[in-house]
Amino acid sequence: MNKLKILVNGIIKENPVLVLVLGTCPALAVTNSTINGVGMGLAATFVLICSNVVISLLKKVIPDKVRIPCYIVVIAGFVTVVQLMMQAYMKSLYDALGIFLSLIVVNCVILGRAEMFANKNSVFDSFLDGVGMGIGFTLALFLMGALREIFGAGTFCNIPIPGLSSQPIAILAQAPGGFFVYGFIIAMLNKVSHGKAVKRKTFDCESCPSHAGCSGALKGGCGR
Amino acid sequence: MKAVKEFVVPAAVLTAICLVVSAALAGTYQLTEPVIEAAKRAEADASRVVVLPGGADFKEVTVSGVENIVEAYEAGNGAGYVITGKAKGYGGDLQVMAGIDKDGKIAGVKLMDNNETQGIGSKTGEDAYTSQYKGKDSTLEGVTAVSGATISSKAFQSAVTSIFQAYGSLAGVEVAAPEAEDYKTVVFPDVTEFTEVALDGAKAAYKAGDAGYVIVIEAAGGWEHAAGPMEIYVGVANNGKIAGVAVGENHEAPPSPETAVVLKQDYLSSYIGKTSPDDVDNVSGATQTSRGIKKGVRTAMELAPALIGDTTPQVDLTVAEDGSASAVIGAVRVEIDATGKVAGVFAADETADLASVAPEEVKEAMDNALAAYNASKGA
Incomplete structure (x- = not known):
C-alpha cells in the first residue's frame, strides 16, 4: 500500500471521528473549548502511535484468543505514561482534561486501529496509520472545539471575539451543543463530499469504510 | 501439546505483557513522581499566598475534631490561616483552599483537586464565583451558586463552612454557622428578635418578639417527584391568625412555571389573616405543591395553640x-x-x-x- 495513502487515509477518507464515527465520547465531551479539544487530540495521537507500533511489533507473539486484553494492557500503559508525563510537565492541560484523559484507554479509535490495522500491517505502516488517524482525530476535535468555543463562549483559545463574546449561544458549550455541532459537521462533510464520505451505494462489506483493515473482510463480512 | 497452545501460551503472553507494562509504568512513575510532587507543592505554596495575601512562612498545623479538613497552615507572620477543606461534589470529592485573615474574614478561596465537569461544575473555580467569598465571615451571607452547577456550588460552600469550623478550633473563637435566607423575617418582617422555643411535632419554633410565633414544619414534598420534604415557615400572630407563610428549603423542582408562583409571596400572602388553610385556593398547574403547603400550614396551626394558648375568645x-x-x-x-x-x-x-x-x-x-x-x- 502506498505510504502516503496510509497517512492521508486517516485524515480525510477514513477520518476516525467524522467518517468512521469512532471515539465520539471524547469528541463530544472535551470539545467545549479549542485548547481542550486539541490537547485531547494530541494526547490520543501519542497513545495511538505508540500502541500501533507496539501492537504491530507484537502481532506475531500475541495469540488471537487474548489479543483484546493484550491491546488494552498496552494502551492503558501508554495512557498512564501520558497521564504522568502531562501531570509533571503540562499541569494546566492535565487539569483541563481531567477525567477524560484516563478515558483515552477506552477510546475506540485506538482499540479500533489496533484491531483493524496494526495487527496485520508492518511496523512502519502502522506508525503512519497512527500518525494519520491521530491527525484526523485531532483535526476533528479542533474543528468541533473551535466551533463550540467561538459560538458557545464567544472566544477562540480563550481570546474574546468582539461581537460574539457578549451574546454567546451558551448551549453549544454544554453537552447538547456537542451533539448539535457534531451532527452539523457530519452533515456539512456529506454536503461537501456529495455524500461520498459516508453514503454508500450498498450496505455490504466492501462499502464499509473500514473494509481495507477489517479482519472480518477476509471471511466475507462481519459475523460470518 | 494442543492444550499448551490453547491455554498456556495465551496466558503466558498476557502475563508477560502485563509485567513489561507494569515495569515501564513503575519506571515512568519513578521519573515523574518528584516533578509532580514538586509542582504540587509549588502550586500549593503559591496558591496559599493567593488566598492569603501577605501571608508568609506557612507552617502546617493539625486540626482536631473537625471533619472534612485536608490540611491547615498557619502563617508564621500572623496574617491568618490557610485551610483546605473538602466536600462531595458532582464528580467525587472537591477540595477548596481558603485563607482566613486575623479578623476571621475570608481573604480568598481557591478550588483545588476536583473532578467536576469541565465547563460546568469547574466554573466554581473561576474568579466570577470565588471572588464573592472575599471578605465574608462564617455566615457566608449573600453567596450565590453558579447556575447549572448547584451541586458543585453547594459542595464548595460546604467545604468553606468546614474550613471555618477548623478556623474556629484553631484560633479558639466561636464561629457562627451560615444561615440560609432567614424565612422568619419573611413572615414577620417587622420583628428582628427571634428566640427559639420548644415545640413538639415542629421542626423548629421561634418566638417572634411580641408579635407571635414562627412554626417551622417539615412537610412531605408536595410534588410527587420531589426529592425531599419542604420546609414551611408559618407565622402565627397572638390572636391565632396566620401572619405569614414562607416556603424554605424545598425540592419542588418546577415542572411548570406555576410551581414557582406557588412558592412566592404573591401566592403565600393569601394565607395572611386566615386561621386555617381551607379558604386558600390551589394554583392550577401546581396543585400538588399547593396541597403540600396547605398540609404544612394545617399541621402548624394544629400545633399553634401549644404556644399561643387557646385563642377561642373568652365569652x-x-x-x-x-x-x-x-x-x-x-x-x-x-x-x-x-x-x-x-x-x-x-x-x-x-x-x-x-x-x-x-x-x-x-x-x-x-x-x-x-x-x-x-x-x-x-x-
Whole structure:
C-alpha cells in the first residue's frame, strides 16, 4: 500500500471521528473549548502511535484468543505514561482534561486501529496509520472545539471575539451543543463530499469504510 | 501439546505483557513522581499566598475534631490561616483552599483537586464565583451558586463552612454557622428578635418578639417527584391568625412555571389573616405543591395553640331565665334576645362610648357572642 495513502487515509477518507464515527465520547465531551479539544487530540495521537507500533511489533507473539486484553494492557500503559508525563510537565492541560484523559484507554479509535490495522500491517505502516488517524482525530476535535468555543463562549483559545463574546449561544458549550455541532459537521462533510464520505451505494462489506483493515473482510463480512 | 497452545501460551503472553507494562509504568512513575510532587507543592505554596495575601512562612498545623479538613497552615507572620477543606461534589470529592485573615474574614478561596465537569461544575473555580467569598465571615451571607452547577456550588460552600469550623478550633473563637435566607423575617418582617422555643411535632419554633410565633414544619414534598420534604415557615400572630407563610428549603423542582408562583409571596400572602388553610385556593398547574403547603400550614396551626394558648375568645355569657342573654367580650357587651337575635350592642364599660371600639372588634364580638349563645342552647 502506498505510504502516503496510509497517512492521508486517516485524515480525510477514513477520518476516525467524522467518517468512521469512532471515539465520539471524547469528541463530544472535551470539545467545549479549542485548547481542550486539541490537547485531547494530541494526547490520543501519542497513545495511538505508540500502541500501533507496539501492537504491530507484537502481532506475531500475541495469540488471537487474548489479543483484546493484550491491546488494552498496552494502551492503558501508554495512557498512564501520558497521564504522568502531562501531570509533571503540562499541569494546566492535565487539569483541563481531567477525567477524560484516563478515558483515552477506552477510546475506540485506538482499540479500533489496533484491531483493524496494526495487527496485520508492518511496523512502519502502522506508525503512519497512527500518525494519520491521530491527525484526523485531532483535526476533528479542533474543528468541533473551535466551533463550540467561538459560538458557545464567544472566544477562540480563550481570546474574546468582539461581537460574539457578549451574546454567546451558551448551549453549544454544554453537552447538547456537542451533539448539535457534531451532527452539523457530519452533515456539512456529506454536503461537501456529495455524500461520498459516508453514503454508500450498498450496505455490504466492501462499502464499509473500514473494509481495507477489517479482519472480518477476509471471511466475507462481519459475523460470518 | 494442543492444550499448551490453547491455554498456556495465551496466558503466558498476557502475563508477560502485563509485567513489561507494569515495569515501564513503575519506571515512568519513578521519573515523574518528584516533578509532580514538586509542582504540587509549588502550586500549593503559591496558591496559599493567593488566598492569603501577605501571608508568609506557612507552617502546617493539625486540626482536631473537625471533619472534612485536608490540611491547615498557619502563617508564621500572623496574617491568618490557610485551610483546605473538602466536600462531595458532582464528580467525587472537591477540595477548596481558603485563607482566613486575623479578623476571621475570608481573604480568598481557591478550588483545588476536583473532578467536576469541565465547563460546568469547574466554573466554581473561576474568579466570577470565588471572588464573592472575599471578605465574608462564617455566615457566608449573600453567596450565590453558579447556575447549572448547584451541586458543585453547594459542595464548595460546604467545604468553606468546614474550613471555618477548623478556623474556629484553631484560633479558639466561636464561629457562627451560615444561615440560609432567614424565612422568619419573611413572615414577620417587622420583628428582628427571634428566640427559639420548644415545640413538639415542629421542626423548629421561634418566638417572634411580641408579635407571635414562627412554626417551622417539615412537610412531605408536595410534588410527587420531589426529592425531599419542604420546609414551611408559618407565622402565627397572638390572636391565632396566620401572619405569614414562607416556603424554605424545598425540592419542588418546577415542572411548570406555576410551581414557582406557588412558592412566592404573591401566592403565600393569601394565607395572611386566615386561621386555617381551607379558604386558600390551589394554583392550577401546581396543585400538588399547593396541597403540600396547605398540609404544612394545617399541621402548624394544629400545633399553634401549644404556644399561643387557646385563642377561642373568652365569652362571659350570662343567660337569663327568659332565654335572653348578655355577653361581655373584651370592651363590648352584646345583648341577645330570647329568639337568639342580637338585641343591642353596647360598650362593656358603661361610661365609655361604643364608637371608641373598632368596628371589626364589634362585629367579631357579635359573632362570638352568638356562637357562645348557640353553644349554650345546644348544651
